[in-house]
Amino acid sequence: MEPASRYRQLSCALGGTKLVGMDVQPCQETEAEASLLKALKASDERAFVELVNRYSGRLLVVARRLLNQEQDAQDALQDAFISAFRGLAAFDGNSTLATWLHRITVNAALMKLRSKRRKPEQPIEELLPKYYDDGHRQNPGPAWKTTAAQVVEKAETRELVRRCIAQLPDSYRIVLVLRDIEELDTTTVANHLGIEIGAVKTRLHRARQALRTLLDPHFRGDAS
Amino acid sequence: MTCQEFIDFLLDYDEGVLPADQRARFDEHLSVCPDCVNYLASYRATKAMGKSAFSVGSEPLPAEVPPELIQAILSAHKHAE
Numbered sequence: 001m002e003p004a005s006r007y008r009q010l011s012c013a014l015g016g017t018k019l020v021g022m023d024v025q026p027c028q029e030t031e032a033e034a035s036l037l038k039a040l041k042a043s044d045e046r047a048f049v050e051l052v053n054r055y056s057g058r059l060l061v062v063a064r065r066l067l068n069q070e071q072d073a074q075d076a077l078q079d080a081f082i083s084a085f086r087g088l089a090a091f092d093g094n095s096t097l098a099t100w101l102h103r104i105t106v107n108a109a110l111m112k113l114r115s116k117r118r119k120p121e122q123p124i125e126e127l128l129p130k131y132y133d134d135g136h137r138q139n140p141g142p143a144w145k146t147t148a149a150q151v152v153e154k155a156e157t158r159e160l161v162r163r164c165i166a167q168l169p170d171s172y173r174i175v176l177v178l179r180d181i182e183e184l185d186t187t188t189v190a191n192h193l194g195i196e197i198g199a200v201k202t203r204l205h206r207a208r209q210a211l212r213t214l215l216d217p218h219f220r221g222d223a224s
Numbered sequence: 225m226t227c228q229e230f231i232d233f234l235l236d237y238d239e240g241v242l243p244a245d246q247r248a249r250f251d252e253h254l255s256v257c258p259d260c261v262n263y264l265a266s267y268r269a270t271k272a273m274g275k276s277a278f279s280v281g282s283e284p285l286p287a288e289v290p291p292e293l294i295q296a297i298l299s300a301h302k303h304a305e
Binding site: 048049052053056057058060061064065074077078081082085129131134135136137140141142143144158159161162165176180181183201204205208209211212215216219 | 226227228236259260263265266269271273275277288290296297300
C-alpha cells in the first residue's frame, strides 16, 4: 500500500484527524470513493453512471489541455473511460480513483496525438529571444507590470493565457502542458513521449520562452 | 557571462540544479543586468500563469460535458459487458 493510502486510512481511523504535512482526502470523500469502487467492482450499473458523471468534467479538461481539437478531446475521454472500465478489476485502490483516471486520460490523449497525421509545425524560433553578436538581448523591453497571482485572478486573463498556450507548436505545447500544468516529472514525460530527457528539458525551456514572448505585449510595463 | 548564456541555461538555474560555482556566475550576472532580472521574473510568471490558467485556486475548472458524450461512454460500457 502506498504511504498516502496508509495515512488516509490512519487519518480516518483517528476520526478525521489532519496529519501534518500529508495530502490526504477528507474521510467522507474517501469512504464514498471506497463505496463507489466496491460497487464498480461488483458491476453495479448505477456506479458506472456515477463514475462517469462525477469525473468526466474534470477529465475532459485534461484531454482538452493536450488536444486542441474538441472532437479529439471528447474521443480521448471516451477511450479513457473504456480503458478504465477494462482495467477496473486490476485497480487495487493504491491511488485515488481521480488520480488513476487522470493518468489514464493523459495516456489516452497522448495516444490520440500519436495516431493523428502529423502536420508540419510552425517553427518556434520566431518566438525565442534574439541576441546581438555580443550576447546582449535585442529589444529587452520593460519589466512586466503585474504578478502572476494578480493576472490569474481574472477569468479573461486566464483565457488569454490558454489561447497563447494553444498557439505553441504541438511538440513544445505538449511538453509544457505535461510538465508545468500536469506537473509530471521530466523522466515520466520523456517516457510518455518516447524522447530523451535532454529533449524534454530543451522543449520545455523553449516552450516557456515562446509563451513568455506571446504574453509579453499584454503584461509589459508600458502596456496601456 | 552574457545575457544569451544566462537565458539559454535559465531552466537549470531556475530549477536549482546548477553546481554552486555556476550558480554564483548566474547570480553575479543578475547583480549587474536589470534586463535579465526582468526576464527571469517574467519567465517565472509565465510558468505560474500556465498552471493557473486552468484552475481557480487549487481546484481545476471542470468542463461542461455534452450529454451525448456521457451517453456514448455509458453505451460503450454496456456493449463491452
